[in-house]
Amino acid sequence: MKILKKTKNIILDTLFPVSCLNCGQPDVWFCESCLNRIKPLSFQVCPKCEKILTESGKTCQWCKKDYPLKALVVATKYKEENVSKLVHLYKYNFITDLRIPLGEMMLRALTKNDLPLPDIIVPVPLHPRRLRWRGFNQSQLLGDFIAKNLTPGFEIPVVSDLLFRKRYTPPQMKTKDYAGRRENLADAFTVTDTEAHRIRNKRILLVDDIATTGSTLIECAKALKQKGAKEIFGAVIARQEFND
Ligand SMILES: [Zn+2]
Ligand SMILES: [Zn+2]
Structure with a gap:
């Protein structure tokens, strides 16, 4: 079996050689040195008002009341070179290997920001219809990557069979106005x-x-809190502005 798999990979690599999407270095989708050139955010802000600078992206004291997220760590800017391209190729061209550089960006931000270690990781779920279309849940793969790498030698449990999307909602990018999205x-x-x-x-x-x-x-945080979760932190690759 192993040999068969290896042969299959050799054939695939010969037919479709993989190379860094940015610089062309062979054998990886996005190489280490291109990854190192993506600038992490130098500061984090309150996830609700997005105005107040806070340590580790904690929700500021004026927004805290009734807000279910304790903090949100954002790894980089959506407009940062290569970021939107990687995200797009990951989600819409289904290059699942891009979970590695994208997960690495999130991992670096989480390590730098030093939030308390989570008991569990919950990826944002996709509606089953969307999951069938894509074949994978992009957030789940990122969650798995973080779970394995956040604390060396210890894997944080990922719980992905508990939170559900009740109804099918059109992709956020197609809903133009703010109130509409809410x-x-x-x-x-x-x-x-x-x-x-x-x-x-x-x-x-x-x-x-x-x-x-x-x-x-x-x-998601609201639904988890309603069922007794203690505290919820969030992590994303980037925040996308409306006019992006
Ligand atoms: Zn490269
Ligand atoms: Zn705030």
Whole structure:
């Protein structure tokens, strides 16, 4: 079996040689030196008002009340060279190997920002219809990568069979206005009642690829909190502005 797999890979590599999408270095989709040139954010802001600088992206004292996210760590800028391109190729050209450089960006931001270690990682779920179309959940792969690499020698459990999208919502990028996005997602997520004990009193790291208004993360965090989660932090690759 192993030999067969190896042969298959050799054939694939010969037919479709992989090389760095930016500089062309062979054998990787995005090489280490191109990855090192992507600038991490030099500061983090409150995820709600996006105005107040806070340590590790914590929610500021004026926004804290009734806001379900304790902090949001953003790895880099969406407009940073190569970032939107990588995200697009990952999500729409299905190059799942790009979870590695993208996950690495998130990992570096999380390490630098030093939030308390999560008990579990929960990736933002896709609606089953969307999951069938894409074949993978982009946030799940990023969550798995972070779970394996955040603390060397210890893998954080990833819980991905508990939070669900109740209804199919059009992709956020197609919903133009701010209020529309909010409405679009209100109560879109739920936690299975019988499984709620698995998140009770847990510190959760919620992982998504890109945040725009933050509504997806907020709605997920709300659903998790309603079922007894202790505190919820979020991590994303970047935030996308409306006019991007
Ligand atoms: Zn390169
Ligand atoms: Zn704030």
